[in-house]
Amino acid sequence: MFITFEGLDFCGKSTQVKLLENYLKEKKHNVIVIREPGGTTISEQIRNVLLDKLNDKMQNETELLLFAASRAQLVREIILPALEKKYYVISDRYHDSSIAYQGFGRNMQIEFVIQLQKFVINNAIPDITFFIDIPVDEVLKRMSKVKNIDLDRIETSPNGIDSEKINFYERVRKGYLYLCEKEKRIKKINGLLTIEEIHNIIINHIENFN
Numbered sequence: 001m002f003i004t005f006e007g008l009d010f011c012g013k014s015t016q017v018k019l020l021e022n023y024l025k026e027k028k029h030n031v032i033v034i035r036e037p038g039g040t041t042i043s044e045q046i047r048n049v050l051l052d053k054l055n056d057k058m059q060n061e062t063e064l065l066l067f068a069a070s071r072a073q074l075v076r077e078i079i080l081p082a083l084e085k086k087y088y089v090i091s092d093r094y095h096d097s098s099i100a101y102q103g104f105g106r107n108m109q110i111e112f113v114i115q116l117q118k119f120v121i122n123n124a125i126p127d128i129t130f131f132i133d134i135p136v137d138e139v140l141k142r143m144s145k146v147k148n149i150d151l152d153r154i155e156t157s158p159n160g161i162d163s164e165k166i167n168f169y170e171r172v173r174k175g176y177l178y179l180c181e182k183e184k185r186i187k188k189i190n191g192l193l194t195i196e197e198i199h200n201i202i203i204n205h206i207e208n209f210n
């Protein structure tokens, strides 16, 4: 089974990934957890280029293609072989992130971004995707508690100006909501619930999946 997690920065998805991993491992399933961008030697190198704050000249087109390149490698090197061996594959972000962040967030041509994802992931389509939804003011609230040094390039761009940041995240969230309408595999979960409540909703979906 292939499970992906999506949401705005600071929505809490990484915590949920860990909890689900532990849950499945306790049930003696074979589980592989990956994070995007990254997950292979090549993809981790691309991740460093993508998230390095020194790369402030990166163009939107470059960004889109680097995410795509990183993902293409991950799909073929890790995801497809693991699914073939009947592993549970959990990915912290996947192609929906590119549609929401690059397509909607960076105002790129949505249809092209979607087509590019099809080319990149081919038949490695998630069985189920959890979109942990938090409002944009919650993102900013949680972000303000983190030291600037711990933020990556995407989180600090558009840099500084709060209204630009708000608009960017509003567009990304709109992208996710658009995908929720379009794709039955995506389950939207209220990210303001407690960690335990969210975990239980996720378990419920996994157990009832067929």
Ligand code: TYD
Residues within 6 Å of the ligand: 008, 009, 010, 014, 035, 036, 037, 067, 092, 093, 094, 095, 096, 097, 098, 099, 101, 102, 152, 154, 155
């Ligand atoms: P991530 O490592 O998930 O950061 P966090 O754990 O803080 O949520 O993702 C890094 C950043 O990359 C995040 O701001 C979202 C962005 N991103 C894209 O813009 N497009 C993509 O396709 C992916 C996978 C991530």
